[in-house]
Amino acid sequence: MYTTSSVFLQSVANAGITHIFANWGSDHPALLEDLQRQRSEKDGKTASQIITCPNEMVALTAAQGFAQVTGRPAAVIVHVDVGTQAMAGAIHNVDRGRTPVLIYAGASPFTSLGEMRGSRNEWIMSVQDIPDQASIVRQYMRFTSQIESGKVTTGIIHRALQIATSHPKGPVYLWARREVMEEEVELSAVNATVPLRKWPSIEPTALSATAATTIARALSEAKSPLILTSHSGRSKDAVQLLANLSTTLGIPIVAVCPSAVAVPFSHPFFLGVTFLNGASHSHHLAKADVILVLDADVPWIPAIQPPHPEARVFVVDSGDPLKTISAVGQWHVDAEMMCNADVVLALEGINAAVDAQIETRNASLIEQRRMAITTEHDEWVRKLDSLETxxxxxxxxxxxxxxxxxxxxxxxxxxxxxxxxxxxxxxxxxxxxxxxxxxxxxxxxxxxxxxxxxxxxxxxxxxxxxxxxxxxxxxxxxxxxxxxxxxxxxxxxxxxxxxxxxxxxxxxxxxxxxxGWKAPKMSMLGCHPSGHGSRAASGVELSVGFGPIxxxxxxxxxxxxxxxxxxxxxxxxxxxxxxxxxxxxxxxxxxxxxxxxxxxxxxxxxxx
Known part of the structure; x- marks a missing residue:
């Protein structure tokens, strides 16, 4: 017997998903049945490897780690509304981390009298039936959809993955009632292959020639340029391109709340990492006359240290420069130009425009800047050495x-x-x-x-x-x-x-x-540096400590x-x-x- 679950599992595998991180529940009998069918027919193997996860947040986080290092989406299977909620903070992380993950959750049956296979036969199926299950996670998802028939399952999966792997990449959420996943289908429906080439990810967007030329000229003519980046290194090809731009014009690079390596640590113009705690903004920010912001969610905190008011600021983001798709509420950066462009293509465009503008460069100023930044980098490394020893x-x-x-x-x-x-x-x-x-x-x-x-x-x-x-x-x-x-x-x-x-x-x-938890203590001190909490004898007294044992x-x-x-x-x-x-x-x-x-x-x- 073949069911919608057969189509689902085969379609996921055909789409290139090799690993499914699963936390099983009462909504998954057809999935478990079909996996066992696969094992009986394929020498104990399943089309995608099943990773049993006794916790939903762990399942989604493992899928995130998989996608981060491979660049390929993994799938997660969870249990109705409660399993969806149990993914908890991992939902936030895959969204903000722009990680492509396919999430599937079953849902309580909609029949109660045995009208269909999968009809309600356990007491929990009534209390787990909610009016809008997908609303639990919708504001974090790039796409949500209900699977209502085995006949449309493959198309829904391909659409979901097409969106998940397009900039700005991120999670997608599919769900289906138990009876739908138990629906019988012909073997031809399981074996039908939909060409993936018909469901391509959106091609990365390049900078316009005008934007690339404008940014390149501004950087070339700047007296004190600065590059701030958080996530450009998620595209590994961007690392060398960024290093080349920095080297050509002698521009310091500061990684702000990074999620990936922006440039090699030893790059002479790399001046370290900041997570903007307290007064930890780069001192270059206040004096920079041109700032290039690459794939950064929070390049600075205006209330603590904004850039110079006359600085020219250019923002480049791979797919979501205004943070609307990833649903950030209040967000703003004072900028001359906001660019929606893939960071690799953007850097290629800027580098090419810089190479074409040799006549606008002040070679003497660039060389002075290179020497000063290298000295600063070397002194920073010496401080790290001394702290370690x-x-x-x-x-x-x-x-x-x-x-x-x-x-x-x-x-x-x-x-x-x-x-x-x-x-x-x-x-x-x-x-x-x-x-x-x-x-x-x-x-x-x-x-x-x-x-x-x-x-x-x-x-x-x-x-x-x-x-x-x-x-x-x-x-x-x-x-x-x-x-x-x-x-x-x-x-x-x-x-x-x-x-x-x-x-x-x-x-x-x-x-x-x-x-204990140092972060809440530091947040308190940031608001109340000399208040009652600042005089607490310990983290335990403040209720953020785990001690004394x-x-x-x-x-x-x-x-x-x-x-x-x-x-x-x-x-x-x-x-x-x-x-x-x-x-x-x-x-x-x-x-x-x-x-x-x-x-x-x-x-x-x-x-x-």
């Missing part, structure tokens, strides 16, 4: 700093990986208040070598590593998730490490354990995996923390590389 005087019972920890991690990777470098290591960064510190001290050189969720919902890092491993594990020697202790708990480790063991996706987790995060992972994960807490036990860190990191990296198991290091910091 500045251990406390009393190592007995002391606490390592985050630069200490990341310096040891980076050097351990360089010593123990086959390539003896970080070039084949993927860093998944969910450091939150320590985002920028992780970006800078991991010193990533290769495009795609470090990523974040692109959103603000915590709990991305663990499952994203699983999805990344399933999608592109063979491309990396090591994957490292760096999380805060709050992010670790939000990541549902009881589910994530079970999945990691089940599907053999080994990665290293570093927990930066400061004993914190969970042992490493052992949570060990327990979730039934002992498969190797875990250790480091620091705060009266030992020599420097020696402990070196030994622990060496063993943790060895376990992942040689034993192909996950390893978790719970690194105790000074408590908030």
């Amino acid at each position: 500045a251990w406390t005087q009393d190592l007995q019972g002391g606490r390592a700093t985050i630069p200490n920890i990341l310096g040891v991690l980076r050097k351990t990777i360089e010593q123990q990986t086959p390539s003896r470098s970080l070039d084949k290591t993927l860093v998944l960064n969910e450091g939150i208040t320590n985002y920028a510190i992780v970006w800078e001290h991991m010193r990533t050189e290769v495009s795609g070598g470090q990523i974040t969720s692109g959103g603000s919902s915590l709990g991305w890092c663990l499952a994203a590593a699983i999805g990344a491993h399933l999608g592109a594990g063979k491309n990396y020697e090591l994957m490292v998730s760096i999380v805060g202790d709050g992010s670790f708990m939000f990541g549902v480790p009881s589910s994530a490490y079970w999945i990691a063991r089940r599907y053999e996706t080994p990665f290293l987790t570093i927990v930066l354990n400061n004993g 914190c969970p042992d995060y490493s052992q949570i992972a060990v327990g979730a995996s039934a002992g498969w994960v190797w875990g250790k807490r480091v620091g705060g036990d009266g030992g020599n923390v420097k020696e402990e860190l070196h030994a622990a990191f060496a063993e943790a990296v060895r376990v992942v590389l040689e034993e192909r198991r996950c390893a978790v290091l719970d690194c105790v910091l000074d408590s908030i």
Whole structure:
């Protein structure tokens, strides 16, 4: 017997989706039945690999990690309204991270008297029937649609994926009643193939010649130009193009709330990362006379440090320059020009226009700028070096700093990986208040070598590593998730490490354990720097701390995996923390590389 579910699963596979992250429920009997039919007919295999996920947010986050490293969408299957809601913050992340993911949710049956196969036969089917299930997530989706018949299923799937993979890329949501998924169809409907070439993604948009020439001339004639970017590195080809533009004109680059590597760390005109906390805007912003903003959601915070009022600002965004499709509410950047253009094509156009405008350049000024920026870059690197090597005087019972920890991690990777470098290591960064510190001290050189969720919902890092491993594990020697202790708990480790063991996706987790949620405390101090909260004795008193007895995060992972994960807490036990860190990191990296198991290091910091 073949059903709409047969058509759905085969169509998804035919569309190139290789992995389905599934959390099953009472609305999925026809899907489970057809998967077993596939196994019986295909030597135990299914058309797409099914990844069983005991938590919906973990499922969607793993799908996000998969899509981030492969560039291809994955699918997620969840259970009616409750499963849709349980995807929680991951819905925000795939939207804001512009990650193409196909989400399917079943829905309660609409018949009650056994009129059709799939009719209501469990009490929960009444309480899970809501008037508009898709409204739960619609404002985050690029497209939502109900599947109402097996005859239209393939077309709906192709339309959904066509939209999901077009700029601005993002998630799509399909749903269907149980009876519809049980509807019988002919084998010809399952085997019918719709040519994917008939459903292409929208071709990337280039800058107009006028825009490219205007931006190029402004940058060429500028005295103090600046490039700000957040997400341009999601397109790996953009990395070298951006580096070329910066080099040609001697323009500093600052990564603002990045989700991907913009330029190699060692690029002499790269001046670091900011997440705009407090007064951390680049000092170049205030004096810049021309600013190019590339794929950035928040290039600066006007109330804290706006650009110079006379600065010429040019905004280029791959598909959504006014943030309307991704449904941002209040948003504005004072700009001379707003451009909807693919970042790779835009940079190609600007570079070509710059090359054609040699006569407008002030060679002497550009050379002076190059020298000054290189000096600033080198001084910044020296400061990072000194922070990594500045251990406390009393190592007995002391606490390592985050630069200490990341310096040891980076050097351990360089010593123990086959390539003896970080070039084949993927860093998944969910450091939150320590985002920028992780970006800078991991010193990533290769495009795609470090990523974040692109959103603000915590709990991305663990499952994203699983999805990344399933999608592109063979491309990396090591994957490292760096999380805060709050992010670790939000990541549902009881589910994530079970999945990691089940599907053999080994990665290293570093927990930066400061004993609570630092971000709410910092937000409070930003509004009330000298108020009552500023005088709280501890994070525990302020109710943002997890102490005085914190969970042992490493052992949570060990327990979730039934002992498969190797875990250790480091620091705060009266030992020599420097020696402990070196030994622990060496063993943790060895376990992942040689034993192909996950390893978790719970690194105790000074408590908030």
